[in-house]
Structures are given as C-alpha cells and as structure tokens.
Amino acid sequence: MKNIDSILELFINLVKNMSVVIVLAYVLTRTQAYSAIMQKKEITLNQRLGLILIFGIFSIYGTVSGINIMGAIANVRDLGPAIAGLIGGPLVGIGAGLIGGIHRYTLGGITYIPCSISTVIAGLAGGLIYQYRKGEFVSITGAVVFMALMEAFHMGLALVIVKPFSQILPIIQSVSLPMIFTNALGMGIFAFIIHNLMRERETQRTKELIESELTIAREIQMSIVPKIFPAFPGRPEFDLFAILEPAKEVGGDLYDFFLMDDNHLCFTVGDVSGKGVPASLFMAVTKTLIKAKADIRLGPDEILYQVNNELCEDNESGMFVTEFLGILTISTGDIVFSNGGHNIPYLLRKNGELEVLAKIPGMALGVVEDYPYVCADVQIREGDSLIMFTDGITEAMNQDGELFSEERLENALRGLEGRNARDEVNHILQSTRQFVNGANQSDDITILVIQYLGKKEMEYRLKNELKEIQALTAAIELFAETHKIPDQTVFHMNLSLDELLTNTISYGFPEGGEHEILVRIALQGETLVIETYDDGQIFNPLEKADPDTGLDIEERPIGGLGIHLVRKMMDEIEYRRESNQNILVMKKQIR
Amino acid sequence: MNIKETKMEKATVLMIEGRLDSSTSGVLEKKFLAITEAGEKNFVVDFASMDYISSAGLRVLLMAAKKTKKVGGKVVLSALSANVKEVFDIAGFTSIFTISASKEEAIQSI
Incomplete structure (x- = not known):
C-alpha cells in the first residue's frame, strides 16, 4: 500500500509540476522578450533581468514543490535555470541558477552543497549550449538529453561530495530515476511548446511570402501591357481596345500593339503556360522579344519564328506560350497573321456576320527550335472588328462546372452591331461574368478588339x-x-x-x-x-x-x-x- | 441657273432656280441692270428654288439693293432656306434686306 501511495503521490506531484511548466512556457512565449529572442533581436537588460527573475522563481518553486524521498527532495529545481540558459544565454542561466541555488543553500540539509552547485551549473550549461547553437533553440531531443545528463551529473555530484557515502548512496539510488525522468520530461514539454511556436511563425512567414509573390507577379504583368486608351488618338483609321483581368494566381496572359511604321499596326495576344511570378516573367520576356523582333521587313510568321528560337534557348523552366500575331496595313485594311497554338480570333463583319479566321497550323512558342510558322491573310473593311482573346474566356467556369465555351462567345459576338471597340470588349466581358456568376476566376482573361474604320x-x-x-x-x-x-x-x-x-x-x-x-x-x-x-x-x-x-x-x-x-x-x-x-x-x- | 421673271403690279418678282455663285451671278446682275434701266424700282427675289449662294451672289444682291434704294425702291427676299439664311446672317445682310417667308408675303410688304 505504502509503495502504491507513494508512487501515486509522486505521480500527482509530477503532473502538478508539469502543469506549471506548461503554463510558464505558454505565458513566456507570449511575452515581448520572447518575441525578441525568437527574432534573434537584442534583448534589453530589463528583459534579461525579467527572465532571470522568472526562472529563478520557478527554480525556487521547483525546490518548494519537491517530494521528500528518504530525506532528500526529488524536485525540478534545475529545470528553471537550464531553460533560462537555453533561451537567454549563460548570464541569464547563471542568474536564474543563483537565485534557485542560493535559496537551496539556505535550506541546508544533507545535499545542500551539491544541489545548490548543480542548480547554478544547470544554468551555465544551458547557456553554453545556447552559445554553441548561436542563439537557435536546441532540438527537443537535444534538450531532453541535456536535461537528463544534467540531472545525472547532479546525482553524481551528490555522490562525490556528500559524506558518508553509505548514507548518500541509498538516497541517490531512490531519487535519481525520478529526478532524471521528471526534469527531462519537464524540459521535453517546454521544448515542444517552443518548437511549436517556432513552426507557427515559419508557416505565417511562408504565407506572407507567397502572398507578396502573387502581388509581385500581378504588378509585373499589369505594368507591362499597354493600358492607355485611346491608344492612337492621331490615327482615326482604326479603333482599338483591350483588357486583361488577372486571376488570383497570375496566369501569364499578355497582349501588345504598336505601330511598326506609319502604315502598319502590329498586334498580338498570348498566354503563358505556368502561373505566378515565373509565368509573369516569361510573359514579360515574350512581349519584349516580340517588340524587339517585329520589323516591317519580316512577316508575322518570321517574327514568331525568331521569337520562338530565342525562347527555346535557355528555356530550362520548360514553360511555353501560345501566341497570335497580326499586322494590319492601315491604308488598305489588309491583315496578315500567324499563329502559335493560340485561340483563333473571330472577325465580326459590319453587317453582323461572324467569321472565324483561317485555322493555320503553329506550335506554341518555346517548345521546339526552328519551328516553321506559316501565315495567312484576311481583308477587313470599314466597320469590321477583329476579336482576339485567351482561353480565360472560353474556359471560364460557372458554379456547375460548365465552361463558357466558343459557342457562348460566338453568341455574345453575334449580338454586337454598331458598337465601338470598347463596347465590344465590355460586352464580351459582361457576358462572361454573367455566366460565371460569382465562381472563382481560375485563369487570366484577356480581350483585344481592333475595329477598322478606314481612311476617310x-x-x-x-x-x-x-x-x-x-x-x-x-x-x-x-x-x-x-x-x-x-x-x-x-x-x-x-x-x-x-x-x-x-x-x-x-x-x-x-x-x-x-x-x-x-x-x-x-x-x-x-x-x-x-x-x-x-x-x-x-x-x-x-x-x-x-x-x-x-x-x-x-x-x-x-x-x-x-x-x-x-x-x-x-x-x-x-x-x-x-x-x-x-x-x-x-x-x-x-x- | 434660271431666272423666272414675273411683272406684278407692286413689284417685279424674280424666281431664282439653281445656284447663285461666281459663274452664274453675272446673269442675275445683267437682269437687274436691264429691269432698273426700264424704270422698275421694286423687286421680290424668291429663293424657293435656289439651293446655294456664294459671295458673288451676295454682291449682286447688295448692288441691286443700293441701286433701288437710290431711286426710292426696295428689294425684298423671300423663301430663304436655312443654310442660305445662315450665310446672310454671317454676312450681316439680314439687317440690310427685308426677308419674308414667301413671295406672296414679300409682295404684300412692298
């Protein structure tokens, strides 16, 4: 009976002590001092003193809440200073150790010398580990092993210092296991809580990093495409409007238009295969290459050919981009175009008839070098509109999982008569939005419309x-x-x-x-x-x-x-x- | 350009058909001179069928107005289209000429 009673008592004390450790750990980690430690910032003298005080008091608590086993007190006195040392360095550890150690010293008893000494040493040892780890908190296993070894040392010290040996031996024999176990457990719990907190912070930081990456990707994308309309106020021969609505995770859509010379307008729409910052960077590169290679002496097929070769070179990411490119001769309304795997544009004639451009073959850019692009041409007349888009439109999905599809796009286009380019773009966008009805936008949406007005x-x-x-x-x-x-x-x-x-x-x-x-x-x-x-x-x-x-x-x-x-x-x-x-x-x- | 001449009791009515510009105003000028020489001093110039007037035509009208005023007569214009009336406004002729809506009214006003 007595054995079970004493084991039970021991157990209860254990739980009590652990609870205090947990509470202490939790409260401690919410203080500013601890934040400073976690962020490896300098802790102030006051904060240092605070830690010394807290762990010193905890050390005293360890003594006071100990269990008497054959005249010796099995306790967690060493735990406080050890932790103090591990998180605050040697000074903090020694400080806390001194408080606990001195208190123990004043209580006297058979083991008062080894106990007081080892309390201080626990603090010092913890502090040395802190130094060794350069302020990084030791692993859970490391902390537990350290504490166990520390207590073993404490026991050893008692055996060596206290005389007569025959008196101390039985005490140590009964007390060591509980001491080692309890302290190690307390340290384990504390270390666990600390590591939990560290992981939490890491997750938060990663989340912020990802979000800022998304913001960066979007900024790159939006800063590159031309957004000023009317784009060519001095050229009434055509009316042009475009929008790019990025998805939450930027999808690498692009569009561009520029005059190659007084009589030729080059325009393009494309879609990069990836998402996020890599896609937006690839998009930026593609757009720049197109503008650099676009020369009036080259046809659109040759431009795509050259851009493709440049993209294939050093393309370790394996990304690619679908691209449609056209050149309008402003004085005649003749358009010559080439396609690299992109959605075929529509041609909305003035009388409301809807045509689709010739489906010429062409691979996406960035896949294989020396790909032989081809070109075709089409004649547009006054009042006709060329409508280019990316699959953000045709693959827009509503809550039931249905796609907007080419069919609905064609229906939307058929209803557009007598509208200018901006109205046409907005109408297409509205139709898509209405269909999607609030579901998440999974891909960038891009629409570019060029309406030919002719030379008046x-x-x-x-x-x-x-x-x-x-x-x-x-x-x-x-x-x-x-x-x-x-x-x-x-x-x-x-x-x-x-x-x-x-x-x-x-x-x-x-x-x-x-x-x-x-x-x-x-x-x-x-x-x-x-x-x-x-x-x-x-x-x-x-x-x-x-x-x-x-x-x-x-x-x-x-x-x-x-x-x-x-x-x-x-x-x-x-x-x-x-x-x-x-x-x-x-x-x-x-x- | 055609001019239809109708001699009425109070005035001579001239109905202009076509354009009154630098190539045709000379015809009108000759007509005026001939009729005033014959002693007529009151005119109604009807523009119902006249679709265009340039400064040459204005000049002829001004000259006619001056001449008839000297002998105590007047020139009344009728049925000006909106565009023609605007030209008269710009030239400041609406203050110089009497302008009527129709040739009947114009004849009355003389």
Whole structure:
C-alpha cells in the first residue's frame, strides 16, 4: 500500500509540476522578450533581468514543490535555470541558477552543497549550449538529453561530495530515476511548446511570402501591357481596345500593339503556360522579344519564328506560350497573321456576320527550335472588328462546372452591331461574368478588339477654271454621304471652298495658262481637315481685313465678303507658302 | 441657273432656280441692270428654288439693293432656306434686306 501511495503521490506531484511548466512556457512565449529572442533581436537588460527573475522563481518553486524521498527532495529545481540558459544565454542561466541555488543553500540539509552547485551549473550549461547553437533553440531531443545528463551529473555530484557515502548512496539510488525522468520530461514539454511556436511563425512567414509573390507577379504583368486608351488618338483609321483581368494566381496572359511604321499596326495576344511570378516573367520576356523582333521587313510568321528560337534557348523552366500575331496595313485594311497554338480570333463583319479566321497550323512558342510558322491573310473593311482573346474566356467556369465555351462567345459576338471597340470588349466581358456568376476566376482573361474604320479621305484635282468648282462640289457631296457628314457642315465646306477657289482661279494666275489646284479633305475623328494647294502667285487671303457687317447699305463696300464667310464658317484656318505653293489648311468640327 | 421673271403690279418678282455663285451671278446682275434701266424700282427675289449662294451672289444682291434704294425702291427676299439664311446672317445682310417667308408675303410688304 505504502509503495502504491507513494508512487501515486509522486505521480500527482509530477503532473502538478508539469502543469506549471506548461503554463510558464505558454505565458513566456507570449511575452515581448520572447518575441525578441525568437527574432534573434537584442534583448534589453530589463528583459534579461525579467527572465532571470522568472526562472529563478520557478527554480525556487521547483525546490518548494519537491517530494521528500528518504530525506532528500526529488524536485525540478534545475529545470528553471537550464531553460533560462537555453533561451537567454549563460548570464541569464547563471542568474536564474543563483537565485534557485542560493535559496537551496539556505535550506541546508544533507545535499545542500551539491544541489545548490548543480542548480547554478544547470544554468551555465544551458547557456553554453545556447552559445554553441548561436542563439537557435536546441532540438527537443537535444534538450531532453541535456536535461537528463544534467540531472545525472547532479546525482553524481551528490555522490562525490556528500559524506558518508553509505548514507548518500541509498538516497541517490531512490531519487535519481525520478529526478532524471521528471526534469527531462519537464524540459521535453517546454521544448515542444517552443518548437511549436517556432513552426507557427515559419508557416505565417511562408504565407506572407507567397502572398507578396502573387502581388509581385500581378504588378509585373499589369505594368507591362499597354493600358492607355485611346491608344492612337492621331490615327482615326482604326479603333482599338483591350483588357486583361488577372486571376488570383497570375496566369501569364499578355497582349501588345504598336505601330511598326506609319502604315502598319502590329498586334498580338498570348498566354503563358505556368502561373505566378515565373509565368509573369516569361510573359514579360515574350512581349519584349516580340517588340524587339517585329520589323516591317519580316512577316508575322518570321517574327514568331525568331521569337520562338530565342525562347527555346535557355528555356530550362520548360514553360511555353501560345501566341497570335497580326499586322494590319492601315491604308488598305489588309491583315496578315500567324499563329502559335493560340485561340483563333473571330472577325465580326459590319453587317453582323461572324467569321472565324483561317485555322493555320503553329506550335506554341518555346517548345521546339526552328519551328516553321506559316501565315495567312484576311481583308477587313470599314466597320469590321477583329476579336482576339485567351482561353480565360472560353474556359471560364460557372458554379456547375460548365465552361463558357466558343459557342457562348460566338453568341455574345453575334449580338454586337454598331458598337465601338470598347463596347465590344465590355460586352464580351459582361457576358462572361454573367455566366460565371460569382465562381472563382481560375485563369487570366484577356480581350483585344481592333475595329477598322478606314481612311476617310478624298483628293481632288481641278483646273484653274471657275466651272470646275461645281464638279468638286459633287465629289464632296459623295464623300460626305459615305461618311455621314451633316448637311450643314457640307454646305459650309462647299461654300468655303467655292469662295477660296474662286479667288485663286480669278486672281492667282495673272499670266494665265493651265494650272492645277489640289484639294484634299480628310475626316480625322470628329474633325474635318480641308487643304488646298495651288502654284499661283503669292496670295494670303487671310490678310484681307474683315468687312464691317454693321454698316448700312450705302456704306457697305462690295468686296471682302468671301473671306469673311470662310472665316466664320470654318473653326480654324491657316495659310503658308511652301515650295512655291499657296497652302491653306482649314479645320472644322463636325459635331 | 434660271431666272423666272414675273411683272406684278407692286413689284417685279424674280424666281431664282439653281445656284447663285461666281459663274452664274453675272446673269442675275445683267437682269437687274436691264429691269432698273426700264424704270422698275421694286423687286421680290424668291429663293424657293435656289439651293446655294456664294459671295458673288451676295454682291449682286447688295448692288441691286443700293441701286433701288437710290431711286426710292426696295428689294425684298423671300423663301430663304436655312443654310442660305445662315450665310446672310454671317454676312450681316439680314439687317440690310427685308426677308419674308414667301413671295406672296414679300409682295404684300412692298
């Protein structure tokens, strides 16, 4: 009975002590001092003193809560200083050890000397391990082994120092196992809690790292694609709009467009195979390569050929990119294009008919060197739109797992008539969003639309005879009808040209002879630009002063009215003399 | 360009058909001169069928107005289209001429 009782008592004490250890460990790890230690920052003197105090008191607690076994007290006194040393270094360990050791010393008893000494040594030893580990907390196994060895040493010390040997031996024999076991266990629990905390912090840091990586990837991607619209305000021959909506995990979509020269627009849409920062970097490289290789002397197939070879070189990542590339000849509406495995674009004709571009063969870029890309061409006319996209659209999924698919995209496109490029893009995006209805976006969405508006220009050459002016009027009226220029504007334009040309024809060629006058009219967006060129004598009609239109009949002079009318009907008018020609440039807003 | 001449009790009515520009205004000018020489001093110039006027035409009208004023007559214009009226506004002619909606009204006003 007594044996079981004492074992039970021992056990209960053990549990009590361990509980204190756990609470202590938990509270300790939530303090700032501990955060500082974990982050390897310098701990202040105050923090050091705090630790010494806490573990010193814990050491005393160890003594006080010990169990009396044959006159010796089995306890966890050494645990406090040992831990203090392990986490705070030799000074902290020794400090805590001194507090516990001195207290033990004052209690006296048969083992008071070895016990007090080993308490201090426990602190020192812990501190030395700290030094050895350069402040990194020792492993759980290491801590447990250390503590067990420390207690074994403590027992050994007692055997050596306390006399008579015959008295100390039985005490040590009964106390050592419990002492070693209890202390080692306490240390084990403490170390376990510490390691748990360290792992928690590591996980948090990794999570933050991943999130910042996503942010970086997105920033790379979005900073590279052109986002300013209208992209070419000085080129009313076409209307262009694009969007790129990155998925949560950036998927490496790209688009680009640029003028190769005055008459050629190069445009491209692509999709990199991977995700995250690697994909966005690959996308950046691809986009840059395309722009670097794009040369008016090369066809789109040759451009893709060269870009592909560059991408294949040093492509250890094994990533690849699908790419569609086209070149528009602005003056004619002719598009020549090549494809590297990308989604075939659609062509929405002005009358609402939907066509799909020729399905020419082509592998994604970055897979195999010297791949022979091919090209094809298509003619687009005024009002037609070329619609390019990535599979973020066709593979957009709703909550039921259905894909948006080409079919729904085609339906969405068929409903688009009389819209500009921006409206078309937004309509496609809306349709996709509506379908997806809140489900997660798994891939980047990219749409690029180019609508051809044609060159709204006419040129007319007339002889220097008054009767020619009427024929010009007829040509202007036809031009106006084609481009829906309002009647009043046409009237002003005709009258202005009539006045100016009458002047030129009547007074510009005093020596007579046949001369040619060139009239050029262009519609640039909402502005009409009207130019006249003649090689008559120097004459700047603008130099004539305006007539005073407030005068009475008798006082009104007969002349000067023509130029006055022109000035009032046109928004801007400028004259210059160049290469022996009179050049007049007039501008008028048509709305 | 055609000019239809109708001699009425109060005035001579001239209906212009077509364009009144630098090539055709000379015809109108000659007509005016001929009629004023014959002693007429009141005119109604009807623009119902005139779709275009340039400064040359304005000049002829101004000249006609001056001449008739000298002999105590007047020139009234009628049925100007919106575009033509605008030209008159810009040129400041709406203050110089009497403008009526139709040739009947114009004849009345003389």
